[in-house]
Amino acid sequence: MKKTVCELFAGVGGFRCGLNNIKTLDDFEKKEKWDTVWFSQWEPSEKTTQYAHDCYVYHFGERLDKNGKDTTNYNIEDVDKTTLPDFNLLVGGFPCQDYSVASSLATSKGLEGKKGVLWWSIRETLEAKKPPFVLLENVDRLLKSPAKQRGRDFGVILACFRDEGYTVEWRVINAAEYGYQQRRRRIFIFAYKDDTNYAKTIIDKENYSINDTEENKQEAMEKVILTDGFFAKTFPVTKADANRLRTQILPKEVGEVSDSFQCNFENTGIMKDGMIYTLKTVPSYYGKQITLGDVMETGVVDEEYFIPEEKLYYTDPSVTHSDETEERLPKKFRQTWQYLKGAKKLLRESRATGHQYVFSEGAISMIDEEDKPARTMLTSEGGFSRTTHIVKDKQTGRIRLLTAAEAERIQGFPTDHTKYCLMDGKIVEMPLRKRRFMMGNALVVDLVVDMEKTLSVIFDNEN
Structure with missing residues (x-):
């Protein structure tokens, strides 16, 4: 399968750097293993500048839609998703302001929030382009949002994937617990079409059948969570002491999920055929630990x-x-x-x-x-x-x-990744406060580097 990518809510290109193992500025000269055919980055709070988009373009260049038009800096809600080039992997760290750890959970509005509604642009993309694989990132509080109906927002997301024929794995990952230089806890979501070889391999390997007994299904799904699934292969875990797999069925309609669904999602789980299987796990890592001192000037x-x-x-x-x-x-x-x-x-x-x-x-x-x-x-x-x-x-x-460079290294970006932008055809320096802002909004690139290794094997085994 061709390694073609669409990167939504791209920021300064964290997923793209991770997928292509870009660690230094010299690495930009190498041929990218994963071909990003289109990306989207638009910051509504910036009225006269779009620093993140312009930094992305400085490093990676523009990408045109099927009509030969550059819509990468449009509000994603205004983009006709049918005009996007075809791709096999959709990635993105979709906006998380409504669930941010910087604000009180009690005031969270979740998917009803101003930026939370941008999830629907992801769903529109799934409907229009039907990518076989999806990899998303968000703050871990998404699992508990909103405060008055915990788990509703993530339930809505899972229901949208189910309706489009996907199985979904998720894991809350703290980068420091796998040796990296920041204590940053985020949820990663990996979804795949049920007709992919990967989905069939997981199912066949565990002798899973939709008509199987519930006990056998639970046993099969627990093995995916603990040993055989995407996240288990990439970031080993063990089951938390005295913790048991819990199950819950999603209502048939997304509207019903929004109205009444609640679930105590654990940090790890899988949704298949509308059934949720969730289990509390702990990291199993015994390697080197990178520290703040290691990345300082x-x-x-x-x-x-x-x-x-x-x-x-x-x-x-x-x-x-x-x-x-x-x-x-x-x-x-x-x-x-x-x-x-x-x-x-x-x-x-x-x-x-x-x-x-x-x-x-x-x-x-x-x-x-x-x-x-x-x-x-x-x-x-x-x-x-x-x-x-x-x-x-x-x-x-x-x-x-x-320093700005230290902030970049803490997130695993190349040193001086955010120093320059291509703005109206001219190379300009990004202000220091914006460089720091970009890193506060970013993901830990090293985690995506690790996930790419597993993704590459999965793609190589597809038709």
Whole structure:
């Protein structure tokens, strides 16, 4: 089977870099193993610029639809999916703002959210192009969204795949638990048409039949989850202690799923013929561990990354908490990293009732530990935020923020991948804040590199 790809919600090309094992800028000169015939990247919040799209084009060039038109920077909802070139693998990290760990689950609107509706563009693509294989990524909170009807959104996604004749495997993967340089937990979804050789091999190997007993089906599906499936082959796991496979049937209509379906999805599972099989698993990895220190700069770092002493501490560096229940600290004290990352207590007022209450939060490490994988990088990276990484410069010992190149390496991209864009035919530099934003939005490329090895075997065994 030809290794042809369509990359939706492409960002700066994480899936494409992973599928083609692009690790350095020199690798862009090599012939790509996987042919990306079309991609889509459009950021609605950018009114005058499209940095992610233009960075993608700088590295990979344009792609035209069947009508010879470049629609790669259109709102995907406005693209006629029937005009897309044919492809065998659909990939994408579809927008996850409605399920983001940066916001409260209680306020999540899931598929009803402003960006959550972009799932329907994926479904339209499945209906129009019928790709035999699909690989998607999202935040793991998708499994629990929305708060008042947990599992509904993922159930809707599974029902859409079922209606188009797909079996779906999923796994929540923390990149650091397989040796990589970031503690980033995301759900990956691998779907395949039921008439593919891969689907038939999985079924035949386990002697699975739609008319088989439920006990035999469960045994077969558990083997797919633990040893024989796509994710099991790529990222080995074992069953969590005393955990049992749970099953649940999807309602026949997507609308019924939306109205009333709930499910406690585990971190691993498979959906086949409308039946959900889900099991809690734990990683089985004993290899090398890459750390934050391994990807940090060892040479001279630009002065713009260093934090002035007056912005670091407002008092003795050993102080890790503040109590403002009696009186607020001066503004200049609160505008320091020590205050921001420290534990604190302060009075707040309820908007609903007007009564006062004490807000508390714990301290987090001021300086990120070099001997561990980096914490999850968010789109706010580099801003004055508790989640921003602060490191000790290897050469000078001074305290600073991550460089743009370090942020890229934490996500497994080539160093300086986001440095340049091709904008209106001119090469321009991407602003630093945008480079960090792109990495906060990206996936860990190394995971896709690993998945490609399994995908390549699957494709080679197709007709």
